[in-house]
Amino acid sequence: MTVTLADVAARARVSPATVSRVLNGNYPVAASTRERVLRAVDDLDYVLNGPASALAAATSDLVGVLVNDIADPFFGIMAGAAQHAIGEGAPGRAGGEKLTVVCNTGGSPERELNYLTLLQRQRAAAVVLTGGAVEDADHIATMAVKLARLADAGTRVVLCGRPPVPAAGEAITAALTFDNRGGGRRLTEHLLTLGHRRIGYIAGPAERTTTRHRLEGHRTAMEAAGLGGDGLERLTVHGRYDRRSGYDATLELLRREPRLTAVVAANDTVALGACAALRDRGLRIPDDISVAGFDDLPFSVDAVPALTTVRLPLHEAGARAGRLATGAETPPPGGVATIGGELMVRASTGRPAS
C-alpha cells in the first residue's frame, strides 16, 4: 500500500541503495541519476519511513525539549527559540529538518523521567532540559543515571536555565544556567536602596532550584543590610508559579505584617497576582507598596504600573541551547555557562511612604 524506497528505485531504474544515497546526500551520485531519483520520489509521493531509517542508522532526527509548563511563556519562549535554532541548524539525516518535540512534564519528576525514557526509546539525537530542577536526592540520582545512559547512547544532553546535574558531569554536553541568585540579590538591593525595610517575599515551590536560588539572592541582600534573622522566615511565603498563588500569598504576607512596604515575587506571573491582591485591599502601587517580579515576560512592561523585574534573556538562552543540541555551537569551557539577568527598574517600585 505505502510507497517504499524499493518502489522509487524501480521507477527510477536504479538500486535501492542509490535512492538512499540521493536522499541522504552523503555519497556522490551522478547528477543525472539523482535527477531521475528525485523525480520518481516526487511522482510517487514517497515519504521516507522514519522508524526504518532510524533503526538502520541507529539514530533519529528527534530532539526533545522538556518544559515544566507549556502554558507558561517562560518556557514557551525558550522552547520556541530552541526549536527555531534546531530547525535552522544542522539538517537531519534525510536532508529535512530535525523534528523538535516539546514535552510538558508539568513539573512532575515522574513525568520527566518518563519522557526521558520515551526519548531514549526513540534514540533521540538530543535532549534539552529547561527550567529549574526538583531538589530531591532520589530524583537527582535517578536523573543522573538516566542522563548518563542517554549520553552513552549518543544523545546530546543540554540544560537550559537549570543548574548542572552534580553526579552526571560527563553525561551533559552543556549547561546554561541563569544567575538567579545574582538577579534576586540585585532586585532586593534596589528596594533596599529605595529605603524599604519590611519586604515580603513570595517564593515558588520549595523543592526547586530556581526557587531556592532566587530566595537566596534575596536573603543575601537582606542580611547584608542587617535585616537577617527571624524576620526573613516570617516574611517568606511559598506557593506555585502562578497568578493565584501570588494573590493568596500576598494576603498572607499582609496578615503577617500589615506594615509591609514592598513585595518581591518569585516571577512576573506571581507578581501580577500580588498586584491584584494589593489593589483589592485598596493599596496603591507603588505609593503604598512596591512590587517586583522576575523574568520580564512580555506582558510585564504592560502591567499597570509597569513591573520592576529582572530580565532573563530567555530567547537567547533557548536559541543557544538549540545550537548546542545540534552541535552547531561548541560548548562553553567546562560545559557550564552562567547567564546573567538585567535589573529592569519600572514604575511598580518606588520609595516607601514615610
Add this chain to the structure above:
Amino acid sequence: MTVTLADVAARARVSPATVSRVLNGNYPVAASTRERVLRAVDDLDYVLNGPASALAAATSDLVGVLVNDIADPFFGIMAGAAQHAIGEGAPGRAGGEKLTVVCNTGGSPERELNYLTLLQRQRAAAVVLTGGAVEDADHIATMAVKLARLADAGTRVVLCGRPPVPAAGEAITAALTFDNRGGGRRLTEHLLTLGHRRIGYIAGPAERTTTRHRLEGHRTAMEAAGLGGDGLERLTVHGRYDRRSGYDATLELLRREPRLTAVVAANDTVALGACAALRDRGLRIPDDISVAGFDDLPFSVDAVPALTTVRLPLHEAGARAGRLATGAETPPPGGVATIGGELMVRASTGRPAS
C-alpha cells in the same frame, strides 16, 4: 553494546516473542514467566527500541500537536491540555504513555507541511492541529492532500480551534472549532449597547481564518446597528497577534479617527498593547475609551482595568482534542463540533463619554 530484546529473552530463558508479549501486554502470558521477564528487563536496564518497534508494528506512539506560536499561552494552554489528556488516556504500545510532541510552526504554512511530513515519516498515531488556518488556496489544497495521506496511513487527524478543511472531509477524525463569529458579534453588540458608535477594530493577520471570523462577527453587529459601509473598512487595521502590533495599530486608528470611543482587539495580547498605546496618549480606560479583547487568557483578569473579553474554553477544547486523538472519545456527529465563547464583561469597557 546496547541491550536488546534478545538479551532479555536469554536472561529470562524465554523466547524473544514472549518478552515482546510481556512488554506490550497484549497477549496472555503466565504470571510466573512475566515475573521473570520483568526482572530480566530490570536487571539489564533494558529500554525498548522505539524505531524497531514502530517499524515492525507499522505504527508508533507519537502524537503530534501543531501550534502556531508556542510562546503564546493561547496555544500553550490547548497544547498542555491535549498532552495531558493523551498521557492519561490510552497507553501506548509498549505499555508506557504516548509521546506527545508539540511542534511550533510559527504560523508558517511551509513549516506546517514540513512537520506533517516529519510526523508522517514517524508514522505518528495522531496529529492535532490547533489554531487558525492560513487561507491560501494552494496551501489548503496541499494540506488536504497531506492530511488525506496521513489518514490513509492510519494517523488520526484532529482539528482544535480550526475550521474543518473543506476538501479533506473523510481524512479528518474530528474538528473542534471555536465560534469566533458569534463571539466577535456579541462583543461588539455589548459595546453598541453601551452606546458606542465609533468603534475601531484591530484584526490579526489578514489571511487567517480566526482573524476573518472574528472580524466578520464584529461587522455583522456593526451592520445590524446601521453602522456598515466605508467606515468599517476605515476603522479596521490588520496586524500580528502580538502586543506590539496592538500598540501600533491603536495609534493608527487614533490617527484615522481621533474621536474613537472604543477599540476591539483581535485577542487579549493585542488588547494589552492597545491599552498601553492609549495610556501613552493620555487616554483613560474606560472613561475616555473602551477596550475589549478576545480569548480571556489568564492575565486578562489582572490587567488594569480588567479586560472585557470573550472567554474561550481553551483547556477543555485541548483536552477534548487529546481524547479524540487517542480514540478515548468518539467524534461528534458529522465530525464537527462548534465550541462557543462566553462574553466576560469587566472594567475595560463602559459607556462612552458624552
Add this chain to the structure above:
DNA sequence: CTGTTAGCGCGTTCAC
C-alpha cells in the same frame, strides 16, 4: 500459554 519463522524498510558495508 509459548517457541519458531518471517519479514517490516532502510543504511551500509563490500564488490564491481
Add this chain to the structure above:
DNA sequence: GTGAACGCGCTAACAG
C-alpha cells in the same frame, strides 16, 4: 558511480 547482500531490533503470524 552503482548494485548486491546483509542486518538493525522488534512484532506478527503460525504452530505446537
